[in-house]
Structures are given as C-alpha cells and as structure tokens.
Amino acid sequence: MGFKRDQLIAVLMLLPSILLIALFVYGFIGNTVYVSMTDWGKDAALALDPVKNFVGLKNYADLFTGFLDGRFRQDLVNAVFYSFFLVAGSLAFGLFLAVLLDRNPKGERFFQTVFLYPLSLSFIVSGTIWRWLLAPDGGLNVLPVFIGLPKLEFQWLSSLETTLTFNWQYLPRLLVIMISLVVLVISLFILGKGSRKTGAGVGILGFLLLAIGIFGKDLLPTILFMEEIHGLNMATIGIIIAAVWQYSGYTMALFLAGLRGIPRDLVKAARLDGASEWQYYRRIAIPMLKPITLSAVIILSHISLKIFDLIFAMTGPDNVEAGHPSLLMYLTTFRANQFAKGASIAVVLFILAAIFIVPYIVSSYQGRKAAEL
Amino acid sequence: MKTQISPGRLILYSLLILMVIVYLIPVYMTIITALKFPEDINLLTSWDFPDRINWxxxxxxxxxxxxxxxxxxxxxxxxxxxxxxxxxxxxxxxxxxxxxxxxxxxxxxxxxxxxxxxxxxxxxxxxxxxxxxxxxxxxxxxxxxxxxxxxxxxxxxxxxxxxxxxxxxxxxxxxxxxxxxxxxxxxxxxxxxxxxxxxxxxxxxxxxxxxxxxxxxxxxxxxxxxxxxxxxxxxxxxxxxxxxxxxxxxxxxxxxxxxxxxxxxxxxxxxxxx
Missing domain, CATH: 1.10.3720.10 (MetI-like)
Incomplete structure (x- = not known):
C-alpha cells in the first residue's frame, strides 16, 4: 500500500489545474489563432455560434499591407517605442536608485518604500493622476514658472508631432538593415573570442545583408502601394514618463537584491586593491548584475505590452496618436465586433511577447533540471 | 561622538531627497486636488494648497x-x-x-x-x-x-x-x-x-x-x-x-x-x- 497510491492521488489533485491551463491557456491560444484566420465579424457577429469562413492569412496581410489598417501599423511602431523606452528608462533609473541605496544611507527602508509604492498602484490610478499632471496648461507645464522660467507649452497627450519617421513601404529594407547590424555585432563578438574564420564569414554575410538593405531597392518588395509615414509620436512621451515612474522601483528592487548578493569578500578585496567607488561599480558590481538585468528586460518588455490600462486611463481608448495594438485589439473586437481582425492583432501581440518569454522559460526550465542533477 | 558628514554622503542624501520629491509629487497633487472645490481648481494654481478644504x-x-x-x-x-x-x-x-x-x-x-x-x-x-x-x-x-x-x-x-x-x-x-x-x-x-x-x-x-x-x-x-x-x-x-x-x-x-x-x-x- 502507500506510496504508489499517494503518488496517484497527487497527480489526480493536480489534474483539475492541468485541464484548466490546457483549456484556458493553450486551447484558447489555439482558438484565437484559428479565429484570426476566419472572417468572423460580418453579420450577427455577437451570435453565440456566429458564421465563420476560413480565409487563411488574409487578416494579417490586411494589417501589414492593407489600405485601411494604417492605424495598426502606427500602433505597432508605438508598441516598439513604448517597450524600448519603458525598458531603457526603468533600467537606468532603477540602477541609479539601487546604487544610491547600496551606499547604505540612513532611513533606507523609508527610501525603498517611497521608490516602490507606485508599483502597487493600478495603471488606472496612476494614469488618472498623471493625466492631470500632464494637463496642457497646468501640472508639470507650469513648474518652470516657480523658478522664473516661462511655462512649457508642450501638449503632452495630444501632440500631433512625430519624429524618427520612416516610410512603411520600405519596411523590408529597414528590417534587413537592422538584421545586418545585429549580424555584424555577432561577427565582432566571434572575432573577439578568437575564431577568425567564422567571424570573418559571419562579417561578410552581415555586409552583404547591409548592402542589400541599402542598395537593393528593386530586390526587396515595397509592401504598400502608397507612401505611409510612421515614427515616434510625441504624444507617447507623457505615457512613457508615467510608466517609468511606476516601474523603475521594480528594477531598483531587482538590482538592489543583486548588489546585496555580491559576496562581501569580493567587495572587501576590491577595496583593498584600492578600487574607487566608481571602479567598483563599473568593473565588478554592474557586470555581476547581468543575469538580473536579463530577467528585468524580459519582465519589463512583457509588462510594456500591458500598457493598455495606462494609455486607456491617460488618453482614453480613441487617441490615435498614442495608440497601442492592445487597445486597437479591444476596439476592433468589442466596439466594432470584428472578431477575426481583433484576433489577428492579438496573435501579433502574442508573438511579440513570445519572442522574449519562450527563451526565458526554456532557460529557467533547464536551470531547474540542472539544479536537480 | 559627533558624526562627520563627508561630501560624498552629502551628495548621496541630496540625490535621494530629490528622488523622493520626484516620486511623491503625484501624491501631493492628488491629495491637494481632491481637497479642492471644483470652482477653486484652475490650472495656474494647480500646485497651491487649497485655501478651503472640500471633504x-x-x-x-x-x-x-x-x-x-x-x-x-x-x-x-x-x-x-x-x-x-x-x-x-x-x-x-x-x-x-x-x-x-x-x-x-x-x-x-x-x-x-x-x-x-x-x-x-x-x-x-x-x-x-x-x-x-x-x-x-x-x-x-x-x-x-x-x-x-x-x-x-x-x-x-x-x-x-x-x-x-x-x-x-x-x-x-x-x-x-x-x-x-x-x-x-x-x-x-x-x-x-x-x-x-x-x-x-x-x-x-x-x-x-x-x-x-x-x-x-x-x-x-x-x-x-x-x-x-x-x-x-x-x-x-x-x-x-x-x-x-x-x-x-x-x-x-x-x-x-x-x-x-x-x-x-x-x-x-x-x-x-x-
């Protein structure tokens, strides 16, 4: 009796959760992928068993190259900028705060509490507050007046300005150029490790791609029949500031845990060798934070896809300039009842997230396996 | 014993206090705005503490x-x-x-x-x-x-x-x-x-x-x-x-x-x- 039976009970106790996850996570993802390849959303879209015809990848083709879906493309560009600035800003501020607190100031608990409390708030609460702070004629814009400067005129959330623009027609070329740069960096890295032949080979490949990207006007397709300009919309800046304000405390907590985890012996040895504070952080501490930085980048990129709530609270869902695919998915699906197209936007979002998440989860799985052996 | 404050510490604390202000500004703004009467809220005096409190x-x-x-x-x-x-x-x-x-x-x-x-x-x-x-x-x-x-x-x-x-x-x-x-x-x-x-x-x-x-x-x-x-x-x-x-x-x-x-x-x- 005994062990075998108990092991069976254990599996049975887990079974409901396994089934729920299998259905609600994996089954639903599969269903959304399927829906994205249909035309659900015409008549009686809200019927419990609506008419769906299989249309293949048509919805995706529309999103990326269709005449009517320019808003999706700008939202996608916005998403890249939102993610990039949220990650970069939170890492920079978080590291700065962590280094300050690592100096063991008096009242450290107090400071830590102050820097972290925004994290506990809902994006809706912080968004409401920041919307007021960024009101065109008040809030932050009048702050310079207190030190005798003219007040700012920047329209934080309703600016129509755009910088860093590019033409969507040439997206394939831009992507090739970006990939070529990555390849070139990899080749330098390989060269640095000492394997000349491979490095040079990869380098040549990189230059080839770069040349195709720059000169291959006719080699690569133009994916839109008309010029369409996208770029960094200035209306997103205020939202990014609010997001960084809210999430830099999180990276601070991660980095501080990392800095505190550095063995005391190492810190002492560095001191004995006469390393200055600056050298200590530059040469020893910060390089040791690499794994934590990687975790932070992944978690923050994932959070940046949830910026839905913050944008909703700060500009409402209908502000085109500050849009994000997650909002567009909501509008397309639940306002316009175009379920299939909404599903295809969701799949694009999902793929963006999976690029970061899957390697992270696989490596944590391997880490656990290794720890057990 | 008198504790000495080195210049490094001074910079550290000034930076920390500056950051505390940055992180608490939204709280200040939320509280003072919540305590104002609608007719007292105008953009130019948005940073001022209210003269009369509106619970x-x-x-x-x-x-x-x-x-x-x-x-x-x-x-x-x-x-x-x-x-x-x-x-x-x-x-x-x-x-x-x-x-x-x-x-x-x-x-x-x-x-x-x-x-x-x-x-x-x-x-x-x-x-x-x-x-x-x-x-x-x-x-x-x-x-x-x-x-x-x-x-x-x-x-x-x-x-x-x-x-x-x-x-x-x-x-x-x-x-x-x-x-x-x-x-x-x-x-x-x-x-x-x-x-x-x-x-x-x-x-x-x-x-x-x-x-x-x-x-x-x-x-x-x-x-x-x-x-x-x-x-x-x-x-x-x-x-x-x-x-x-x-x-x-x-x-x-x-x-x-x-x-x-x-x-x-x-x-x-x-x-x-x-």
Missing part, C-alpha cells in the same frame, strides 16, 4: 464608485482565497510529489503567466457567454482563479522547497498519506507562503482592468473600470477623479506599506530564477 469630493466620488468598490471587494477576496488554496495544493504536488513530467507541466504552467491576455480574450468571452456567466462577478472570479494558477503555484512551489523532504519521508514511514501530510505538516507551515501569495493576488486582482471592462456589465464593474469612467468624461471636475484615485489606490498602498516585505518577496519570486 465633499470623497462622498461625491463614493456615490459614484460605491457599487464598484463593493464589487471589487467581493471579487478580490473570493478570487484571492480560491486561487491561493489551489496554488498551495499545486505547489505541494510540484515540490513534494514530483513525477515524470511534472517539471515540464510546471514549465507549461509558467508560460500562462506571461501571455498578453488579449490572446485569450475572445474565447474567454465566448466561453463565459456559453456558460451563462458572462457579465457578472462569477465569470470574472473564474478568470482570475484560472489565470492565477501559474503565479500561485510558483510561489508555493518555491516556498515548500524549503520544507525538508526528510520530514515528508519520515511522515510517510509513519503511515501518513498525501492529505495527512498536507494537513499536519505542510499546511501549518504555510502561513508565510499564504501571505506572499495572497498579497500578490490581492494587488493583481484589485488593479486589474482589461477583463473588468471586457467581461462585466455596468452593474458588476470593478473599481478600476468605475474610476476610468469617472475620469474619462469630457468636462470633469478633477477633484472627483482624484478622490476616486485615492479610494482605488489606498487599499493596495496600505497593504504595500504594512506588508511591504512580503510584497517585494512576491515580486522577486517571479523574476529571479533559482
């Missing part, structure tokens, strides 16, 4: 948000209890009753924590409608319990890993089974795990917005949806949304201030791999 903002905001607050309280408490209990059981199996493939299953669970929820929204909407629980709190509770499984299982699995396996083995030798070990040994040691997991779930569920707006009808809207609607109107008197923000934010901030170290533990749990 009425809070009762006005409560008139609008009261039902939402009730919904959020019911939702958060129910879903938190259910999902931490489920997580505790799962964590117990994942850490003390490992079987072939249990690590793979655990990894597949974790993936569910990281998906953007738009990807499951349409089928979720359809399934809740088919089950006839769309629009009300039960559907929302179901969603929070199901999608809370990954994080709560993770927290409890890591927590139970600290309980020596020898303890379990010797109980087994004494003839204790799966449930007896859980009730007599594991569960009584679980208090810190429950604190970390329920604080995490409490803040997540209280703050959630996407499902709230997509899956509930007006009468079942949680506080976040109520606040977004209160603040989203065109000609808003800003004292009301600010008072509403305080109502929606205070519960989680209080939890954070008084139970901060557990909150941070939950936070790090999700990020730092063992």
């Amino acid at each position: 009425g903002s809070f009762s006005q905001a409560y008139d609008k948000l009261g039902p939402n607050l009730t919904n959020s309280i019911i939702l958060t408490i129910t879903a938190t209890i259910l999902s931490t209990l489920l997580g505790s059981l799962n964590g117990y199996v994942f850490s003390k009753w490992k079987f072939r493939g249990s690590e793979t299953i655990f990894t597949l669970f974790l993936f569910g924590m990281f998906i953007p929820y738009q990807i499951i929204l349409i089928p979720l909407f359809q399934v809740l409608r088919a089950l006839n629980i769309y629009g009300g709190l039960p559907g929302l509770i179901l969603a929070h319990v199901v999608y809370g499984i990954p994080i709560t299982s993770l927290i409890f699995r890591n927590f139970y890993a600290q309980i020596p396996t020898g303890l379990i083995k010797s109980a087994q030798l004494d003839g204790a089974g799966f449930f007896r070990i859980y009730c007599r040994i594991v569960f009584p040691l679980s208090a810190p795990g429950f604190v970390v997991a329920s604080i995490w779930q409490f803040t997540q569920i209280w703050n959630e917005f996407l499902w709230g707006i997509c899956l509930t009808r007006h009468t079942s809207n949680p506080i976040t949806v109520g606040l977004a609607q209160l603040a989203g109107g065109q000609a808003v008197n800003w004292n009301m949304p600010m008072a509403g923000s305080i109502m929606a934010g205070l519960p989680v901030v209080l939890v954070y201030i008084f139970l901060g170290k557990y909150f941070i533990r939950g936070l790090l749990e999700g990020a730092i791999k063992e």
Whole structure:
C-alpha cells in the first residue's frame, strides 16, 4: 500500500489545474489563432455560434499591407517605442536608485518604500493622476514658472508631432538593415573570442545583408502601394514618463537584491586593491548584475505590452496618436465586433511577447533540471 | 561622538531627497486636488494648497464608485482565497510529489503567466457567454482563479522547497498519506507562503482592468473600470477623479506599506530564477 497510491492521488489533485491551463491557456491560444484566420465579424457577429469562413492569412496581410489598417501599423511602431523606452528608462533609473541605496544611507527602508509604492498602484490610478499632471496648461507645464522660467507649452497627450519617421513601404529594407547590424555585432563578438574564420564569414554575410538593405531597392518588395509615414509620436512621451515612474522601483528592487548578493569578500578585496567607488561599480558590481538585468528586460518588455490600462486611463481608448495594438485589439473586437481582425492583432501581440518569454522559460526550465542533477 | 558628514554622503542624501520629491509629487497633487472645490481648481494654481478644504469630493466620488468598490471587494477576496488554496495544493504536488513530467507541466504552467491576455480574450468571452456567466462577478472570479494558477503555484512551489523532504519521508514511514501530510505538516507551515501569495493576488486582482471592462456589465464593474469612467468624461471636475484615485489606490498602498516585505518577496519570486 502507500506510496504508489499517494503518488496517484497527487497527480489526480493536480489534474483539475492541468485541464484548466490546457483549456484556458493553450486551447484558447489555439482558438484565437484559428479565429484570426476566419472572417468572423460580418453579420450577427455577437451570435453565440456566429458564421465563420476560413480565409487563411488574409487578416494579417490586411494589417501589414492593407489600405485601411494604417492605424495598426502606427500602433505597432508605438508598441516598439513604448517597450524600448519603458525598458531603457526603468533600467537606468532603477540602477541609479539601487546604487544610491547600496551606499547604505540612513532611513533606507523609508527610501525603498517611497521608490516602490507606485508599483502597487493600478495603471488606472496612476494614469488618472498623471493625466492631470500632464494637463496642457497646468501640472508639470507650469513648474518652470516657480523658478522664473516661462511655462512649457508642450501638449503632452495630444501632440500631433512625430519624429524618427520612416516610410512603411520600405519596411523590408529597414528590417534587413537592422538584421545586418545585429549580424555584424555577432561577427565582432566571434572575432573577439578568437575564431577568425567564422567571424570573418559571419562579417561578410552581415555586409552583404547591409548592402542589400541599402542598395537593393528593386530586390526587396515595397509592401504598400502608397507612401505611409510612421515614427515616434510625441504624444507617447507623457505615457512613457508615467510608466517609468511606476516601474523603475521594480528594477531598483531587482538590482538592489543583486548588489546585496555580491559576496562581501569580493567587495572587501576590491577595496583593498584600492578600487574607487566608481571602479567598483563599473568593473565588478554592474557586470555581476547581468543575469538580473536579463530577467528585468524580459519582465519589463512583457509588462510594456500591458500598457493598455495606462494609455486607456491617460488618453482614453480613441487617441490615435498614442495608440497601442492592445487597445486597437479591444476596439476592433468589442466596439466594432470584428472578431477575426481583433484576433489577428492579438496573435501579433502574442508573438511579440513570445519572442522574449519562450527563451526565458526554456532557460529557467533547464536551470531547474540542472539544479536537480 | 559627533558624526562627520563627508561630501560624498552629502551628495548621496541630496540625490535621494530629490528622488523622493520626484516620486511623491503625484501624491501631493492628488491629495491637494481632491481637497479642492471644483470652482477653486484652475490650472495656474494647480500646485497651491487649497485655501478651503472640500471633504465633499470623497462622498461625491463614493456615490459614484460605491457599487464598484463593493464589487471589487467581493471579487478580490473570493478570487484571492480560491486561487491561493489551489496554488498551495499545486505547489505541494510540484515540490513534494514530483513525477515524470511534472517539471515540464510546471514549465507549461509558467508560460500562462506571461501571455498578453488579449490572446485569450475572445474565447474567454465566448466561453463565459456559453456558460451563462458572462457579465457578472462569477465569470470574472473564474478568470482570475484560472489565470492565477501559474503565479500561485510558483510561489508555493518555491516556498515548500524549503520544507525538508526528510520530514515528508519520515511522515510517510509513519503511515501518513498525501492529505495527512498536507494537513499536519505542510499546511501549518504555510502561513508565510499564504501571505506572499495572497498579497500578490490581492494587488493583481484589485488593479486589474482589461477583463473588468471586457467581461462585466455596468452593474458588476470593478473599481478600476468605475474610476476610468469617472475620469474619462469630457468636462470633469478633477477633484472627483482624484478622490476616486485615492479610494482605488489606498487599499493596495496600505497593504504595500504594512506588508511591504512580503510584497517585494512576491515580486522577486517571479523574476529571479533559482
């Protein structure tokens, strides 16, 4: 009796959760992928068993190259900028705060509490507050007046300005150029490790791609029949500031845990060798934070896809300039009842997230396996 | 003894105080705006402390948000209890009753924590409608319990890993089974795990917005949806949304201030791999 039976009970106790996850996570993802390849959303879209015809990848083709879906493309560009600035800003501020607190100031608990409390708030609460702070004629814009400067005129959330623009027609070329740069960096890295032949080979490949990207006007397709300009919309800046304000405390907590985890012996040895504070952080501490930085980048990129709530609270869902695919998915699906197209936007979002998440989860799985052996 | 303050320390403290001001400015603005009368709110004096205090903002905001607050309280408490209990059981199996493939299953669970929820929204909407629980709190509770499984299982699995396996083995030798070990040994040691997991779930569920707006009808809207609607109107008197923000934010901030170290533990749990 005994062990075998108990092991069976254990599996049975887990079974409901396994089934729920299998259905609600994996089954639903599969269903959304399927829906994205249909035309659900015409008549009686809200019927419990609506008419769906299989249309293949048509919805995706529309999103990326269709005449009517320019808003999706700008939202996608916005998403890249939102993610990039949220990650970069939170890492920079978080590291700065962590280094300050690592100096063991008096009242450290107090400071830590102050820097972290925004994290506990809902994006809706912080968004409401920041919307007021960024009101065109008040809030932050009048702050310079207190030190005798003219007040700012920047329209934080309703600016129509755009910088860093590019033409969507040439997206394939831009992507090739970006990939070529990555390849070139990899080749330098390989060269640095000492394997000349491979490095040079990869380098040549990189230059080839770069040349195709720059000169291959006719080699690569133009994916839109008309010029369409996208770029960094200035209306997103205020939202990014609010997001960084809210999430830099999180990276601070991660980095501080990392800095505190550095063995005391190492810190002492560095001191004995006469390393200055600056050298200590530059040469020893910060390089040791690499794994934590990687975790932070992944978690923050994932959070940046949830910026839905913050944008909703700060500009409402209908502000085109500050849009994000997650909002567009909501509008397309639940306002316009175009379920299939909404599903295809969701799949694009999902793929963006999976690029970061899957390697992270696989490596944590391997880490656990290794720890057990 | 007199402590000497070096220039380095002076810079350190000035930077820290500067950052404290930056982080607290929104709080200051929220409080003073909430305490103003609508006619006293104008953009040029928005930073000034009010000359006369208007406590009425809070009762006005409560008139609008009261039902939402009730919904959020019911939702958060129910879903938190259910999902931490489920997580505790799962964590117990994942850490003390490992079987072939249990690590793979655990990894597949974790993936569910990281998906953007738009990807499951349409089928979720359809399934809740088919089950006839769309629009009300039960559907929302179901969603929070199901999608809370990954994080709560993770927290409890890591927590139970600290309980020596020898303890379990010797109980087994004494003839204790799966449930007896859980009730007599594991569960009584679980208090810190429950604190970390329920604080995490409490803040997540209280703050959630996407499902709230997509899956509930007006009468079942949680506080976040109520606040977004209160603040989203065109000609808003800003004292009301600010008072509403305080109502929606205070519960989680209080939890954070008084139970901060557990909150941070939950936070790090999700990020730092063992």
